[in-house]
Amino acid sequence: MSRLCRHASFKPVPKPLLDLKIRVLSEDDVAIGPGKAALLAAIGEHGSISAAARALGMSYRRAWLLVETMNRCFTLPLVVTHPGGRQGGGAALTPLGIEVLARYIDICAKATTAIQHDLDALGRHLKP
Numbered sequence: 079m080s081r082l083c084r085h086a087s088f089k090p091v092p093k094p095l096l097d098l099k100i101r102v103l104s105e106d107d108v109a110i111g112p113g114k115a116a117l118l119a120a121i122g123e124h125g126s127i128s129a130a131a132r133a134l135g136m137s138y139r140r141a142w143l144l145v146e147t148m149n150r151c152f153t154l155p156l157v158v159t160h161p162g163g164r165q166g167g168g169a170a171l172t173p174l175g176i177e178v179l180a181r182y183i184d185i186c187a188k189a190t191t192a193i194q195h196d197l198d199a200l201g202r203h204l205k206p
Contacts, residue, residue, distance in 0.1 A: 096197040096204075098190050102182070109151035110182050114144050118171060118179045121145075121157055126168045145169075152178065 101111035108114065120130035131141035149155040156175030160168045171179065190197075 096201050098186070098193065098197070100182075100186050100189060104151040107147050107151050110148060110178060112186075114148055115179055115182050117141055117144050118148070118156060118175055121169050122171045122176070122179070125170065126166075127157070127159070130169075 102109045145157045154174045
């Protein structure tokens with residue numbers, strides 16, 4: 079079990095009928111949103127940006143750009159990288175990265191709980 083799993087649980091769940099997507103903005107950038115949270119969780123689980131990208135079906139370049147954006151938006155980096163070598167490089171979440179991911183997951187859970195009644199009401203009016 080990765081260190082991340084002890085701090086925050088980010089497990090894929092079946093897609094609900096209606097979904098709430100929360101994005102936290104910093105100026106013109108999305109500091110964190112669903113995709114970036116999934117990337118942080120995958121980096122925490124796999125220990126590298128490239129492995130996280132593969133697990134999420136995205137290119138390494140895309141993952142790297144998302145990490146750069148997150149690191150730029152916060153006061154301290156969320157992800158640090160370790161140079162390659164014989165054992166290979168890697169990446170890890172910083173303490174702030176772990177905190178931001180955990181808080182984002184908590185915010186999403188609270189928001190969804192708060193509006194679940196309204197989501198259910200809207201869902202009853204959708205075509206099957």
